Amino acid sequence: MDILNNMLSGQVPIEAYLGVSLIMFFAGIYGFLSRKNLLMILVSIELMLNAADINFVVFNRYLYPGQMEGFFFALFAIAIAACETAVAIAIIINIYRNLTSVEVGELDEMKE
Amino acid sequence: MQYTLLIILLPLISFIVLGFLDSNLKPKVAGAIGATVLGIITVLSYYTAFEYFTYHQIAGVYEKVIPLHVEWVRFTEFLHIDLGILLDPISVMMLVVITTVSFMVNIYSLAYMEGEKGFQRYYAFLSLFTFSMLGLVIATNIFQMYIFWELVGVSSYLLIGFYYTKPSAVAAAKKAFIVTRFADLGFLVGILFLSFYTKTFDFGVLTSGDASVFASTAGVSFMGISGMSWAMGLIFIGGAGKSAMFPLHIWLPDAMEGPTPVSALIHAATMVVAGVFLVARLFPVYEVYAPEVLHGIAYVGAFTALFAAVIACVQTDIKRVLAFSTISQIGFMMVGLGVSGYGGHEGLGYMASMFHLFTHAMFKALLFLGAGSVIHSIHNNELNHMGGLRKYLPITNITFLIACLAIAGIPPFSGFFSKDEILSACYKFSPYMGATMTFIAGLTAFYMFRLYYGIFWGKEHKHAHTPHESKFAMAFPLVFLAAFTVFAGWIPFGHFVTSDRANYDIHLDYTVAGISVAIAVLSIILATIMYRKESVVPQKLASCFSGLFKAASHRFYIDEIYIFITKRIIFKHVSTPIAWLDRHVIDATMNGLASTTQWTSVKIKDFQSGQVQQYAYVFLLGTLLIAGLVLFF
């Protein structure tokens, strides 16, 4: 109980935030490397971006509390992520229309 | 004596003309050209002989005449191949022998080969052969001899393989060429050895007796045998190949696949004695610098003579019998040379050997031509298809008989004189040698009469059509050669050809002569009993010595051994593995290099897969690795 008390007393440590984003990021990596479906890859990318966002704001808050760089960076990142998702999904749908598949392994028409 | 050049050139021209025009000429014209040219050069060489023996004797010694001499190729400062004409007693004698036999064969062939396809080609080849053989004997240096030696081999190849649609003929031609080629390898290496130390190819220098020529050979030895012995031994191998000495004799019986006149010319009278001629040519060198080789030659000759004579006793193909008889007789000549010393009485063997060469050429050619006449009339070579032919072929019968008597060594036929001289020389060398050779002489008489009776006497066979005596063109050479055979023995040979080119009187050694004649007569009587009429004795004897009989009729399995060596060992266990090695090891290494490169590039290509995920993976790993390295080290 004491341990729990000790742990829970005080601020949330920065490491905890970083740990969360770390797990999120590498979950994203895992998904990016292991999935074949383009949408799933996109999901993984979103995860990674999100993890990065968290890191930005956490560092901003903990290390440079008076400034807003991290905050703005996260803001812009969200905007860009939105753009990227929109374009990516447009491409995916287009691919699906042409090739009726969204599996990366099968999308090698351009290669050969 | 510049005109001797014509003797060489005319057959060459004839060859070129006949060869180029080939079937554009009528066969008759081609035959006429060939025979005429031979006639001309025969006359020329008789004249040469006459002039040489009459006018070129200085103080009882015949001089060497070199009417023509040009440098052909220069190898080094000292060594150069020259082409030239050397006239000395043996070459002049050979000129006579070759042109006579060749002329006879040319005439004979007019009838014998009539109607054959490629008649023109045949005459072209005959001219080529005559040219090469003449070139061989008049060679001024050992390399010129080698050149013509090879040309003779090729002409022989072409003539044996004349019936080129017949597989056995093609095989025989190939065999003849390859076996002699193998021997020529020895000859060539021998020449290289000899010329390296003596710094010359020239016969004149080599046989001059000038010791300084051989000075640099002193002390040279290899594997305990002196350099000169090596050189002369190797050269003898070349001679042994051409002259069918054991164990290089195997090609000669097969060479009988060629047309019979060719066998008479090449494989009885001229080319096969080239080896003897070679030894005779270099005799002074052998005698002085390699006496042990000379003795070796004697033993090889004796063994071959015996060996071939035994085989000849059981062969059934008449040409083969004659072929083995030839081998045996050449053995005699080799023995004659081998046992001989140099100069005067010492050189008896040499003189006898040359004498025998001369007489043998005549009567063996006669025998072959006679056999040809028989074959021509019944179209078969086998002894058991013959018998009783004396009624149909009277001229052939008589001439054949004369030749048989000559080879058996019955006086007064020529063979008696020459063989008797060889036997005397042998007895002088060692009694054992003499006894052996006398025994072989007896065997010779036996198998020759076995042959004679087998053909002309005994039971008559049914023939498809009645055999008839040959035309004049065939009969004339028989008679001519028979005349030669009868009278040639009376030529005072010692006045012409001796080891030191000095005059020498032949004395008959009556003891030796008596013994040999007695044995010959006994053998003939034995043969008469056994073969003149149908008799069971031969069968009985054959079954009595069945092992020996079988071995002899298989020619003592020498051919099988050769086939084993060539087919099994060379072909299967040398060539095939080498070819395999080439494809599967050496080439495979090269291909392996190529495929490794290809494999590597395929593997590298996979890195460039276009799969973003893979790139990301590698990128990540790389990042981790680099960051790790930066942080931890």
Added chain:
Amino acid sequence: MNFLSLFVLVPALMMMGLFVSRNRKQIQFVTATGATLLMILSGVITFMYLTERAVGNVAEMLFTADTVWYAPFNIHYSVGIDGISVAMLLLTSIIVFTGVFASWKIDPLPKEFFLWYCLLSIGVYGFFISTDLFTMFLYYEVALIPMYLLIGVWGSGRKEYGAMKLTLILMGGSALLLVGILGIYYQSGATSMNLYEIAKTTIPIQAQYYLFPLTFIGFGVLGALFPFHTWSPDGHASAPTAVSMLHAGVLMKLGGYGAFRVAIYLMPQAAHELAWIFLILTGISVVYGAFSAIVQTDLKYINAYSSVSHCGLVLFAILMLNQTAMTGAILQMLSHGLMTALFFALIGMIYGRTHTRLITEMSGLMKVLPFLGVSYVIAGLASLGLPSLSGFVAEMTIFVGAFQETDTFHRVLTIVACTSIVITAVYILRVVGKILFGVIQDEHHKHLTDATWFERISVVTLIAAIFVLGSAPFWISNMIGESVLPVITQLAK
């Protein structure tokens, strides 16, 4: 402009002529005229050379000319000839000439074929006339590249494989060569890449130790040095007739010529020290090629292996490092060039009729193809060293020369090499016996027609050349012999 450059110019003009020619007639006219011109040209050169020598010009190289070509690296376009080059030019002209006639009716794309063919001959001629290391190398490469297309497009059988293999292995050789040449240039410290400039300097012995093998193997690959010979059977087997002729007849000689001119001449000390290694290899080549040829069944393979054997003899003789053997080597190059070209020409002609090259599928051809048959026999006899045909003189000169080396090692190798004359006889007679003699087995072969006029021109020219070289070798062997002398002097240093 030196008139030696005509040898390069004439084929270039032929190429131009080919560009504008529109039909087969014109192509034939252009190529035949050009080839004849080259023949005449080489005849004139020979004559001029001999006259020049006769009036007592003793320079190593005659008719030299020198133009700076690429100043930064001191590369000059320098030409000049000695007796050996003259002999090689003669050989090349004869073979180019006969090759044109042997491919008179080449199909398809005759124009393109001859374009590449001319380019190939430019390379070969250029190589023989140039005296600058780099220019030599350049021409060498020019000669190699067309080979790939010529075999790959106009070949038969596994042509892509053969072409690829040949080109790759030869390229590998030339890579070594390039390193060797540059090494020689920099190590010698000479101010130009001219052979004779470099020869005046001395390359440090340590450098020679690695440059000599590089250069020798580099050239040796083209001369079918064991174990880098395997391109030869596959390449020749798939090449079209004229290309086989030119390749085996001339291109393989580039190897021997280069090894002689560059490797031995410039690095005599290393040659003395390292010759034994290569002597063993070439000794193996000689016997090994001959033994391999015995069991082959494809005519071209037989001939390719026999080329390995004969070309092995060339390098073997060069490595004997004495005048006689080297003269023999050059003679052997000429002789082998002529007879192997003849062989390939005849094989091509026979193949064109029977559509097979397997000796097991042919027999009795002498009856239906007397001209080709007789020519084949003559080629065979030349190959097995019949006196009065070229092979004999060359081989004998080599053997006599090789025998001048007295130690046991050289002796044994020489005798081993001598055995090849027997083995050669075996495989030649085997082929002749199988395909020409006997009875015709194949029904289709009964109606073959003998050589046409253009084939006859090609064959007769080669036979005549073989015969002339074999019967009257003295003038050419003297010409070569005195040109070998500078190398001997160099070796004696």
Added chain:
Amino acid sequence: MGDLGGLNIMAEQIIFYILAVLIAIFSVLAVTSKHIIRSATYLLFVLLGTAGLYILLGYYYLFAVQIAVYAGGVMVLFIFAILLTNRPGEKVKSERKDRRIAAGITSLAGIAFCGHIIYWNINKVYSLVVPDEQKVQEIGLNLMGTEKYQYLLPFEFISVLLLACIVGAIMIARRR
């Protein structure tokens, strides 16, 4: 603040850990799920959890943006795309097993590596300044300003980018 402050802080901590666990679980589920629609849903939960973290950190505006843009906009796009490209109930193929294992190992290695770095830097000096609320005006002013630490230029870039994206997306997805 005393006890209450402590309690407050403790509550904050408890909320954080609940969120953290949720985020962790759902991130993993999002990338491992066989059904793509489910993984989109899990992603949504992750995004919402992240939004929760922003609140905890005191970035309310960011929280709003996260909800609006991500949870609202992006997720809708996702759902549309999924419905357009997948037949309902269809399972999504994942990579070959070896590839999955390799990816898993790499990720774990990455976690271990980064975790190591974080762990070793645990006691570095840092301070959490109690967040005073960020005014939206302030954000707006900073966005529109041209001074140092003001972001007009990026803002404009982003807007152009957005425009380009809209045009691009339309062009790409347009039926031909």
